[in-house]
Amino acid sequence: MSTTEIKIGGLGGQGVILGGMIIGRGASIHGGKHATLTQAFGPEARGSACSAQIVVSDESVEYPYVAHPNLLVVMSQEAYTRFAPEMAEGATMLYESELVDPAGLNPDIKAYGIPATRIAENLKRRMVANIVMVGFFTAITELVNLDAMRKSVESSVPKGTEALNLTAFERGYQFGLDIKAGKNPEEAMTAAGEPA
Amino acid sequence: MxxxxxxxxxxxxxxxxxxxxxxxxxxxxxxxxxxxxxxxxxxxxxxxxxxxxxxxxxxxxxxxxxxxxxxxxxxxxxxxxxxxxxxxxxxxxxxxxxxxxxxxxxxxxxxxxxxxxxxxxxxxxxxxxxxxxxxxxxxxxxxxxxxxxxxxxxxxxxxxxxxxxxxxxxxxxxxxxxxxxxxxxxxxxxxxxxxIKTIPRKFTSKAPGDYKPYEVSSGLVPDMCKAGDGHRIHITGLTHDEKGYPVMNADCQEKLLTRIVGKIRDNVDDIAMYDEDEIEGADVVVISYGITSRISMKAIRAARQQGVKVGHIRLIVVWPFIENYVKKLAGKVKALVVPEINLGQVVLEVERCAAGQCKVVSVPHAGGAVHEPETITKAILEAVK
The missing domain is CATH 3.40.50.970 (Thiamin diphosphate (ThDP)-binding fold, Pyr/PP domains)
Known part of the structure; x- marks a missing residue:
């Protein structure tokens, strides 16, 4: 049984929960897998630290919580500080490279950065940074296929914003492909058509 | 329907x-x-x-x-x-x-x-x-x-x-x-x-003058009437007779309560819903419900890896309790382990039914989180000793 534990951390307002929802929906509704999403729920989730956990599996998920994520996505420095020590051995971390300094990261962890907020700002909508990150996640992890994730983005965002969000998703996805192909972040930005 | x-x-x-x-x-x-x-x-x-x-x-x-x-x-x-x-x-x-x-x-x-x-x-x-x-x-x-x-x-x-x-x-x-x-x-x-199977309300076919709201024709459950069809009814929390009017004496109380309690107690087998997993030959059986059943599954897997024969009963219907089932089960196992996110509630019912035939182990949790699966595994390993 192949099970992947994912944690996404950031600040309230960065779309962390929606990001988790899109990955979960992509995996379970469109991608033929099972996915359970749980989230930090409480008054503290509004405006400060906030996180979502997703367990993705080929079989039905029994235990729904994440103790040691195989995939960690961090959108804020605080989330990095809090969650990086929890990562499983050989885990992969995706981070917002202009908001997170991954200082002191265990060399065992494969880390990939993306300036998701800057890419979103170039699309004139800072709030789609989470969708850029979801695109990046799709390319780097290959956990859920591209088509399933596109469908999930489309069916998860507010009506009328689908085109913008899909563009944000494609930018993040392309950036991820370029990084995987060995380009450095600046080259990847240029390749993705971003202003220098 | x-x-x-x-x-x-x-x-x-x-x-x-x-x-x-x-x-x-x-x-x-x-x-x-x-x-x-x-x-x-x-x-x-x-x-x-x-x-x-x-x-x-x-x-x-x-x-x-x-x-x-x-x-x-x-x-x-x-x-x-x-x-x-x-x-x-x-x-x-x-x-x-x-x-x-x-x-x-x-x-x-x-x-x-x-x-x-x-x-x-x-x-x-x-x-x-x-x-x-x-x-x-x-x-x-x-x-x-x-x-x-x-x-x-x-x-x-x-x-x-x-x-x-x-x-x-x-x-x-x-x-x-x-x-x-x-x-x-x-x-x-x-x-x-x-x-999707849905059970519609059972309405009386009796004419308004012949209908008594708490009269039972078959079984223990009376038919209701459709509002607006002309039936006159009286609904009260006081002890009532078949007509629905208060009759406050011991005879009426006994007749009414025996039926109200009996309609559920006599039908536990019809109402019961539970999942069984590897009960046959088990030394220990975990009895759980709700979210704790999913935590238990992980704990049970870990205990099985250590060679313990553990079964699992997941109560889907908790009340009425599957009394006869647990009575029989208690005679066949060394222990029943009951994790729940409280300081011991359903475990009391398990103890009552087991009546000393086997060990009954409570795995309590005061709330605010789910159990660590390891806590339940540990209780299983202790119980089998």
């Missing part, structure tokens, strides 16, 4: 347990909800309020829980299928009217998304500490039906069963969710209406 087409969102959805409960209620034919929203159940009434205009239902945000719990019963006698939704603090306020529903045999559903208590306790965090309240909370002798889902899919499926049981037995039914299941998001498949 199958579900009405109107309002059934057939297809695969990514929903949390609260929202799945709302959809299940709609499919079950629920067309009246009165509630006073409270965390962690708020999303249920939020979705009901959003969906009811399209399905033709009525939602009233009430002034409090006491009003909610009696307003739904007025709606039921007016012909509606109704539920109210709350969490511990609100459910405590509803207790008088849960007894009223039991005494007047009013079919309705009380959803309790359990959070930590007593009092206001832990509004945003899970517990399973209202299980005995569900069983015994209102005064007097009555039996209750209580279901405990462990996933969003079951929040959908089982709330339909809750409505069906309420109609079949003319009884209030407690739907015992918890914060974990309510706020967990998973795939929920909503079938086509023809695949």
């Amino acid at each position: 199958s579900a009405e087409q109107k309002g059934v969102l057939t297809g695969a959805h990514y929903l949390d347990g609260d929202h799945a409960c709302s959809e299940g209620a709609i499919v079950a034919g629920c067309n009246f909800v009165a509630g006073y929203p409270i965390t962690p159940s708020t999303e249920i009434v939020e979705r009901i309020a959003w969906r009811f205009p399209a399905t033709g239902g009525t939602f009233i945000q009430m002034e409090d829980e006491i009003a909610s719990s009696i307003t739904i019963q007025g709606a039921v006698w007016g012909g509606a299928k109704a539920m109210t939704v709350s969490s511990g603090p609100g459910i405590s306020l509803m207790m008088e009217h849960i007894g009223f529903a039991a005494m007047t045999e009013t079919p309705c559903v009380f959803v309790n998304v359990q959070r930590g208590g007593p009092s206001t306790g832990l509004p945003t965090l899970p517990a399973q500490a209202d299980m005995m309240q569900a069983r015994w909370g209102s005064h007097g002798d009555y039996e209750i039906i209580a279901l405990s889902p462990n996933s969003p899919q079951e929040c959908f499926d089982l709330v339909i069963e809750a409505f069906n049981f309420s109609e079949k037995y003319r009884s209030p039914v407690m739907f015992m969710m918890d914060e974990s299941v309510g706020h967990m998001t998973e795939k929920v498949v909503i079938p086509t209406p023809d695949k």
Whole structure:
């Protein structure tokens, strides 16, 4: 049984929960897998630290919580500080490279950065940074296929914003492909058509 | 009978347990909800309020829980299928009217998304500490039906069963969710209406002059009458005869309560729902329900890897308790292990049924989180010694 534990951390307002929802929906509704999403729920989730956990599996998920994520996505420095020590051995971390300094990261962890907020700002909508990150996640992890994730983005965002969000998703996805192909972040930005 | 087409969102959805409960209620034919929203159940009434205009239902945000719990019963006698939704603090306020529903045999559903208590306790965090309240909370002798889902899919499926049981037995039914299941998001498949079994209310065929509201023709459950068809009825919480009027003496009390309690006690086998896993030849059997059943599955897997023969009973219907089943099981195993997010409630019932035939081990948790699976594994390994 192949099970992947994912944690996404950031600040309230960065779309962390929606990001988790899109990955979960992509995996379970469109991608033929099972996915359970749980989230930090409480008054503290509004405006400060906030996180979502997703367990993705080929079989039905029994235990729904994440103790040691195989995939960690961090959108804020605080989330990095809090969650990086929890990562499983050989885990992969995706981070917002202009908001997170991954200082002191265990060399065992494969880390990939993306300036998701800057890419979103170039699309004139800072709030789609989470969708850029979801695109990046799709390319780097290959956990859920591209088509399933596109469908999930489309069916998860507010009506009328689908085109913008899909563009944000494609930018993040392309950036991820370029990084995987060995380009450095600046080259990847240029390749993705971003202003220098 | 199958579900009405109107309002059934057939297809695969990514929903949390609260929202799945709302959809299940709609499919079950629920067309009246009165509630006073409270965390962690708020999303249920939020979705009901959003969906009811399209399905033709009525939602009233009430002034409090006491009003909610009696307003739904007025709606039921007016012909509606109704539920109210709350969490511990609100459910405590509803207790008088849960007894009223039991005494007047009013079919309705009380959803309790359990959070930590007593009092206001832990509004945003899970517990399973209202299980005995569900069983015994209102005064007097009555039996209750209580279901405990462990996933969003079951929040959908089982709330339909809750409505069906309420109609079949003319009884209030407690739907015992918890914060974990309510706020967990998973795939929920909503079938086509023809695949969903719903039990409609059984109305009398007697003419108004011949009908007695608490007269039983067969079995132990009387037929209801349709409001507006001309039947005259009197509904009271006082001890009443077949006509529904107060007759306050020991004979009438015995006749009424024997029937009200008996209609559930005599039908435990019909009402019981549970999952069995590797019971045959097990040395230890874990008995769990709700979210704790999923934590138990991980713990059991770990214990099996260490060579222990562990079985698992997951109670889907917790009340009425599967007394005879547990009595027999206790004679075949070394120990029964009962993890639950409270300081020992359903374990008391297990102990009573085991009656000394085997060890009964409580694995308590005060609430605010689920068990660490390792705690349950450790209890299993200790129990088998």
